[in-house]
Amino acid sequence: MINDKKVSFIIAVNDELIFSKCESHIKNLIVPKDFEIEIIPIRNALYLTKAYNNCMNSSDSKYKVYLHQDVFIINTNFINDILKIFNLESIGVIGVCGAKTIPENGIWWESPQLVGKVYDSHTGVMGLLKFNEVESEFNEVDGIDGLIIITQYDIPWREDIFKSWHFYDLSQCFEFKKLGYKVVVPKQIVPWCTHDCGIVNTMNGFDENRLIFIENYIL
Template identity: 70%
Template sequence: MNPNKISFIVAVNNEIDFNKCSVHINKIIKPDNFEVEIIPIRNAISLTNAYNLGMNKSNGKYKVYLHQDVFIINPNFINDIINLFNLDINIGLIGMCGATSIPDNGIWWESPRLVGKVYDSHTGNLSLLNFNNIDGEFEEVEGVDGLIMITQYDIPWREDVFKGWHFYDLSQCMEFRKKGYKVVVPNQQVCWCIHDCGIVNVTNGYEENRELFIETYKK
């Protein structure tokens, strides 16, 4: 495992989005003696499958799993996440937005306390989603949105259970927490990412995977 390497792992089915995503990654300030790589995964059968493939291709300590339509706009992104991991060796996973508790129905954004921020276009218009403020450097949460998930430890993604495009994110948060690691959202003074997703498709297996999530973790 290379402690001076960070791998950006992206499931790709739209080359235009991926190229734009890569341009933003390549603009991030690289710490001295640090290696940055981008690992595209094409033709994946699910996000858990793509992310396991990417994880196994990388020997970097730090891994950033992100959607192809996520554009990192924080030039100090790498330094900021490494500093966060160094604050607490028990921090296993970082996300941009999350919930301090996942409701029993598995829908994280219906939690009573949401934290974090991201520029997002799920309504059809790009605007700042700005949840509750965070005191200190970070806030521990139960789950984060999967637009971007950053790790310093490797835990396999549950492709044995989640075989589509939903609930891979909350599942992975649960797997990290089961191993005793913290899942956190950083205190972003200025928003770190744009997620230009457009109106989200929840007809492609969302409900089935929500029920799987409840069965696997909430019961």
């Protein structure tokens, strides 16, 4: 039985200090009346799709927030904000940054139609990463950044083809869209999240999984 008054935060963890900061931000969120939250850390995960599937299948919450351990939710009204968007049953996934179209090379951030914002340190320095403004309450997109993926339906992650830490996010967006659900980026007056990721490593299977993504979703 799905519990529609429950929000689960699912987090892959390999650094307990960073996770404790992530957890403290979650515990600081405003929880709507009659709702409950749970925090599910994933330790010793070989890859995200399998870990996310295990947590998805073991949790009864309708609303699931899959986030990296270095993502800190600074919008204390986060839960109310996502519930308002999820009032539209056609919306399956919410993210904070994304692309309206995915280029043929599969690299979402090279799209000319990027939207959203986040405080981010991918250059090595923390700063505001800001794309085009969302015009209304939200913009529909083809894909979002996996730093945070918020869902209101359970659709299996493609652990059969993605066995690393790349392209699981775009894959999941396309799986939702196949079933007719929308993927959206909401309007954020100020960013909802800080992503203290540091300089991104694209050497650990990025290109291999990019080609898998193209083969399965673009061609």
